[in-house]
Amino acid sequence: MSREVIFTEKEIKERVSELGRQIxxxxxxxxxxVLVGILKGSFVFMSDLVRSIHLPNTNVSLEFMSISSYGAETSSSGVIRIMMDLRTSIEGKDVLIIEDIVDSGLTLKHLMELLNHRNPNSLHTAVLLRKKEGLKVEVPVKYMGFDIPMVFIIGYGLDFAENYRELPYLGELKEECYKK
Structure with missing residues (x-):
C-alpha cells in the first residue's frame, strides 16, 4: 500500500478538542x-480547532496567509514566499498562528518575526504536527498536536502535489509514491 495511517480520524478529533479546551x-x-491560518495545509485543522474554542466574551476572527516553501517537493526548500498576506491589522490583538506542520522551523520562525513587527498584543502558535528531528531552528509552539518522525505526511489538509488533502486521517506517504 502507498500510505499508512499514522493518526486516525478519532485520534485527531480528540487531540484537536483538547487543544481547543487549552486555548x-x-x-x-x-x-x-485572531486565528491566522496558514494555507493551504492548515485549513482542515483550523476549521476543527475554531469550532473547539469557546470564548463568548472575546471577538474571535479568522485570517489567512499563504506562504510557500515546498512547491511539489517533500521537504522545505528554505525559500519562503508570501503568496497572500493578512487583510486586516493585528496591532494590539492576540494572534494565534495555525500551522499544519513544522519541519525545519524556518517558515514558522520567519512568519513569527514578520507578524511580530506588526505589534500584536501576543503572538503564539498552534501546530498540528512537528518533526522534532528535522528542526533547524527552535520555534516556540504553545499548542502542539502531535510529534512525528521524519516521514512524509498526507491527509487532514496536508498534501503531496495537491493530492490527498481530503483524507480524514493523517498518513505516511510511502517513498515509492514520490521518489522516482
Missing part, C-alpha cells in the same frame, strides 16, 4: 483573538 482557558480574558 479557551488561556484566552478567556482576551478581548480580540
Amino acid at each position: 479557551t482557558q488561556d484566552y478567556k480574558d482576551s478581548k480580540n483573538l
Whole structure:
C-alpha cells in the first residue's frame, strides 16, 4: 500500500478538542483573538480547532496567509514566499498562528518575526504536527498536536502535489509514491 495511517480520524478529533479546551482557558480574558491560518495545509485543522474554542466574551476572527516553501517537493526548500498576506491589522490583538506542520522551523520562525513587527498584543502558535528531528531552528509552539518522525505526511489538509488533502486521517506517504 502507498500510505499508512499514522493518526486516525478519532485520534485527531480528540487531540484537536483538547487543544481547543487549552486555548479557551488561556484566552478567556482576551478581548480580540485572531486565528491566522496558514494555507493551504492548515485549513482542515483550523476549521476543527475554531469550532473547539469557546470564548463568548472575546471577538474571535479568522485570517489567512499563504506562504510557500515546498512547491511539489517533500521537504522545505528554505525559500519562503508570501503568496497572500493578512487583510486586516493585528496591532494590539492576540494572534494565534495555525500551522499544519513544522519541519525545519524556518517558515514558522520567519512568519513569527514578520507578524511580530506588526505589534500584536501576543503572538503564539498552534501546530498540528512537528518533526522534532528535522528542526533547524527552535520555534516556540504553545499548542502542539502531535510529534512525528521524519516521514512524509498526507491527509487532514496536508498534501503531496495537491493530492490527498481530503483524507480524514493523517498518513505516511510511502517513498515509492514520490521518489522516482
